[in-house]
Amino acid sequence: MANAGLVLTNDNCVGCNKCIGVCSCMGAMTADRNENEQNIIKVNGDRCISCGACFDACEHNAREFIDDTERFFSDLKRGENISILIAPAFLANYPKEYESVLGGLKKLGVKHMISVSFGADITTWGYINYIQKYGFMGGISQPCPAVVSYIERYVPELLPKLFPVQSPMMCAAIYATKTMKITDKLAFISPCIAKKNEIESKRGKGLISYNVTFDHLMKYARENGISGPSCKDEIEYGLGSVYPMPGGLKENVYWFLGEDAYVRQCEGESHMYHYLTANKERLAKGNTPYLFVDALNCAQGCLYGTGTEPSKNATDDVLMEMMRIKKASKNSKYRDTWSRKLTPAQRLKQLNKQFSHLDLNDYLCDYTDMSKECSYNIPNQHELEKIYTDMGKTSAASRKINCACCGYESCEEMATAIHNGFNHKENCIHYINDQVEIEKNNAVNLANEVALEKQMIAGQHQNIIDTIESINERFETVYLAVDEMARGNEQSAGECTDISQNMQVLSEFCRDLNDSTQNINNLINELTANNKEVMTVASQTNLLALNASIEAARAGEAGRGFAVVAGEINQLASTSHATANKSNESQEKIMEAIKKIQGDADKLSDIITSINEKTMNLAAVSQEIAASNETILNAAEGVKNSLKGLTTI
Numbered sequence: 001m002a003n004a005g006l007v008l009t010n011d012n013c014v015g016c017n018k019c020i021g022v023c024s025c026m027g028a029m030t031a032d033r034n035e036n037e038q039n040i041i042k043v044n045g046d047r048c049i050s051c052g053a054c055f056d057a058c059e060h061n062a063r064e065f066i067d068d069t070e071r072f073f074s075d076l077k078r079g080e081n082i083s084i085l086i087a088p089a090f091l092a093n094y095p096k097e098y099e100s101v102l103g104g105l106k107k108l109g110v111k112h113m114i115s116v117s118f119g120a121d122i123t124t125w126g127y128i129n130y131i132q133k134y135g136f137m138g139g140i141s142q143p144c145p146a147v148v149s150y151i152e153r154y155v156p157e158l159l160p161k162l163f164p165v166q167s168p169m170m171c172a173a174i175y176a177t178k179t180m181k182i183t184d185k186l187a188f189i190s191p192c193i194a195k196k197n198e199i200e201s202k203r204g205k206g207l208i209s210y211n212v213t214f215d216h217l218m219k220y221a222r223e224n225g226i227s228g229p230s231c232k233d234e235i236e237y238g239l240g241s242v243y244p245m246p247g248g249l250k251e252n253v254y255w256f257l258g259e260d261a262y263v264r265q266c267e268g269e270s271h272m273y274h275y276l277t278a279n280k281e282r283l284a285k286g287n288t289p290y291l292f293v294d295a296l297n298c299a300q301g302c303l304y305g306t307g308t309e310p311s312k313n314a315t316d317d318v319l320m321e322m323m324r325i326k327k328a329s330k331n332s333k334y335r336d337t338w339s340r341k342l343t344p345a346q347r348l349k350q351l352n353k354q355f356s357h358l359d360l361n362d363y364l365c366d367y368t369d370m371s372k373e374c375s376y377n378i379p380n381q382h383e384l385e386k387i388y389t390d391m392g393k394t395s396a397a398s399r400k401i402n403c404a405c406c407g408y409e410s411c412e413e414m415a416t417a418i419h420n421g422f423n424h425k426e427n428c429i430h431y432i433n434d435q436v437e438i439e440k441n442n443a444v445n446l447a448n449e450v451a452l453e454k455q456m457i458a459g460q461h462q463n464i465i466d467t468i469e470s471i472n473e474r475f476e477t478v479y480l481a482v483d484e485m486a487r488g489n490e491q492s493a494g495e496c497t498d499i500s501q502n503m504q505v506l507s508e509f510c511r512d513l514n515d516s517t518q519n520i521n522n523l524i525n526e527l528t529a530n531n532k533e534v535m536t537v538a539s540q541t542n543l544l545a546l547n548a549s550i551e552a553a554r555a556g557e558a559g560r561g562f563a564v565v566a567g568e569i570n571q572l573a574s575t576s577h578a579t580a581n582k583s584n585e586s587q588e589k590i591m592e593a594i595k596k597i598q599g600d601a602d603k604l605s606d607i608i609t610s611i612n613e614k615t616m617n618l619a620a621v622s623q624e625i626a627a628s629n630e631t632i633l634n635a636a637e638g639v640k641n642s643l644k645g646l647t648t649i
Contacts (some may be wrong), residue, residue, distance in 0.1 A: 005045020006065050006193050007054065013062035015039030017427065019054035020407025024273035025154060026416070027376055029054065029407070031423040039427055047374050049149035050194035051297050052306030053269040065193045067307065068210035069220055072187050075210075076108045081184040083112035085172045085208070086233055088120065089191045089244035089302045092322040093214055093312055101221055103228030111184050112176070115233035119172025120240030124252040125355045126165035126363045128348065131291065133360070136163070138283065139292040140276075141249055143167040145198035146297035146306075147272065152367055153374040155276050157284045163292065164364045166203065168243055169195060171363055173207040178362060185209040189217060191244065191305030194297070203365035213307030242326045244302035245319075250294040256348040257291075264290040268299035379419040387415045391425045392434045405429040539577070542570055 019041050020029045028047040034040050041062075043054075055063050076082055084105065091098050102113055123143065130136055142148050142163050151158045166174065169188055176182045187210035188195060196211035198204055220226065239255060242248045250263040266275050272295060282288060298305055303318045312318050339347070379387065388411075393399045399411050406427050408414045417423035425431050549567065 005043055005048045006050045006067075006196055007043045007045075007048055007052075008064045008066065009040065009042050010062055010064050012060045013040045014060055015041060015427075016060070017041065017405065017407035018057040018059070019063070020423075021404060022053040022057040022270065023407075024051065024053070024150065024269065024277075025049060025374070026413075027374070027420060027422045030421075031407075031417075031427045033424075033426075047153065049146045049153065050197060050306065051146040051150075051269045051273075052193060055306065055310075056269075065213075065307070067190070067193065067196060067213045067216050068187070069212045069216035072210040072212050073108075073220060073224075075185070076105075076110070079109065082110055082187055082210075083114070083176065083182055083184040084110050084187045084189055084212075085119070085169060085176070086113060086115050086189045087169070087191050087214075087244070087302065088115065088117040088241045088325075089305065089308070089318070089322075090189050090214060091115075091241075092244065092303055092318050092325060093191070093308060094218070095321050097218075097227075099230040099232060100227040101218070102233070103231040104221065104226035105228075106231045107228035108226070110187075112180070112182055113231065113233045114172055114176055114180075114235055115237055115241075116168045116172045116188075117237035117240040117243070118235045119170070119175060120168035120243040120248075120252070121238050121351075122171040122175060122240075122355060122358065122363060123165060123168045123243075124240065124249070124256070125351050125358075126171065126360060127163060127249070127253065127292070128256055129352070129360055130163065130165055130364075137292075138286040138288045138290055139163045140283065141292055141294050143243065143249060144295060144297045145192065145194040146269075147276075147295045148367065149194060149197055150273050150276065152370045154273075154371065155280050156369045156371040157280050158276065159367050159369060161283055161286075162367055164366060166363050166365050167198065168240065169198070170203065170205075170207070170365070174205075174362055175358075177207055179358075187212050190214070191302045191308050193306040195307075202368055211307075214305075215307055215309050218309065239326070242322065244305075245322055245326075246296060246299070246301040247294055248301060253291070254344075256344050256351055258344040261291045262289060264288070264293045266293055267296035267301065269297055270299075272297060376416070376420045376422075379416060383419060384412070384415055387418055387425075391415075391418075391428055391431045393430075398430070401430055403429065542574065542577070546570065 015031070015038060017031070017039075020031070023029045025047050028044050028049070030042050030044055032040055032042050043063075050065070055065075072082070086102075094101065106113070120143075127141075131139075138161065140147070140151070140158060140161050140163065142165070145167070148162065151162060165171075169190075173186055173188075176186065186208045188199065188208050190211050190213050192211075193213065199208045199211055239252050242251060245251075246267050247263075247265045250265050253261060253263055266272055276283070276295075283293070296302070300313075300319070303322055304313050342350070388394070388399055393411065402410045406414045406417075406423065406429070408417060408423075414423060414428060418425060549570070
């Protein structure tokens with residue numbers, strides 16, 4: 001995860017890409033999207049050198065920076081022992097408030113107040129002595145921490161060319177701790193955001209605890225009424241006071257070496273870093289005629305540094321005040337060192353005498369190669385092709401538009417940024433235009449389709465109306481059919497009820513028939529019993545007749561009449577027996593007929609019962625049909641009304 005860094009994006013960002021366009025560090029500004037899918041530009045603290053270019057470019061006040069002002073005042077209130085180092089530009093920016101603000105800080109407990117102009121004099125002494133001692137030609141000045149950060153991160157080839165002499169701030173801090181024996185925490189009253197990076201770097205040596213920028217200090221002082229009796233810095237200084245001006249270091253060196261020692265002056269974030277990158281090979285090999293390059297990030301020097309109040313940039317008041325300070329510095333107790341009457345060699349002799357008690361090695365430093373952490377990948381041709389295709393850049397011309405609306409100078413740089421995750425294709429205005437054109441064409445096609453659909457719908461609407469009218473006509477037929485069916489159903493229901501009643505009568509008849517046949521069956525059984533008795537009597541009579549015949553025969557003539565009677569009796573007995581037998585045969589036939597009648601009557605009864613049940617069900621169904629007919633008619637009426645409504649659409 002990227003370090004938050006010193007420069008932050010706030011909610012005012014509109015994603016206009018201007019900050020990308022002025023940033024010299026690939027990947028320091030990254031295009032992202034907020035929760036509303038709007039383009040916003042964030043700052044990658046690991047890659048940012050805190051040059052402040054984005055502050056100058058942003059019209060929306062979307063950039064903020066952090067320093068140690070709040071912590072500085074909090075520690076003062078807690079009673080921490082703190083002394084301050086004051087940048088030369090502070091007096092030029094606040095000539096009327098300078099002494100009262102320092103007085104207010106003194107009242108809050110600040111111990112010592114040392115102007116970094118004195119540290120700048122040490123830096124000048126160190127540069128000249130290092131050049132003369134080591135023949136260090138064609139180097140790059142290092143008082144500007146943004147320039148040093150850029151070289152450490154993006155042009156490591158130039159690290160050997162950076163002057164190893166400390167900046168005025170660090171020279172003042174080293175002098176305060178080593179020579180003045182100050183043990184307090186040190187705070188730098190600073191015109192520069194990037195000074196915090198220097199303070200926290202290896203070359204900072206942990207000597208300074210706070211970077212308190214002019215902007216945040218004065219805002220705090222005004223809001224909290226920080227002021228006090230007039231108070232000044234403690235150490236006099238010379239031309240070091242002009243270091244904040246563009247070419248301030250160059251002017252100091254010229255003062256001691258003469259103008260034959262040519263110093264290349266270069267400043268301004270829009271030019272400085274391009275110059276270093278474009279000339280890195282020449283500078284690295286020492287193929288220049290320069291004594292050194294006086295490099296500053298800010299076009300107007302530290303007078304209008306990144307940590308100063310923006311309102312100060314609107315006029316030349318600060319610059320004119322610096323001119324007054326420059327003139328006054330010639331009247332310090334070291335005026336022989338800075339006297340116009342002396343030759344450069346005589347002034348240098350006086351400078352060396354002034355700092356003869358210092359050891360140059362105490363004021364030297366080295367640098368850190370941070371380029372590995374800030375490197376990025378250059379896409380190969382295949383990777384570029386894939387990115388271009390994804391962006392809709394299918395033609396050679398579309399890949400050379402180079403409009404810079406995305407913040408990059410060329411489409412290839414934009415593709416490189418996308419390849420490394422620093423940007424996204426939606427931040428390309430031509431990609432968006434192409435997408436809009438596609439969407440516009442889609443919208444036109446859709447509109448045409450809608451028009452056709454409307455025509456089709458209009459035709460279908462007429463068809464629907466015609467169909468509805470046809471359906472209405474058919475509904476009239478349905479009404480008649482249902483009505484007729486209802487009447488028929490009512491008649492059927494009545495007939496079913498009559499049939500059920502007649503079937504009930506018939507069922508009762510079957511039950512009576514069964515009862516009658518059962519009575520007949522009982523009588524026949526009685527007749528059978530009587531026949532048996534008749535046959536028994538006939539048998540007995542026949543036996544008596546036989547006995548009478550035998551006795552008549554024995555009686556002879558006397559028994560002849562009795563014999564005739566006996567014969568008649570025998571004949572009657574035979575006839576009775578035959579009649580009884582014949583009656584039994586008839587009874588059997590009658591029984592078989594009765595049984596058949598009873599079986600048929602049972603079957604008829606079952607059939608009648610089944611028919612009766614079905615008739616009752618049919619009657620119930622008829623009633624349900626009648627109710628359903630009413631429902632059907634109501635539903636049909638509702639559909640008809642709805643269809644009438646549709647025809648009015």
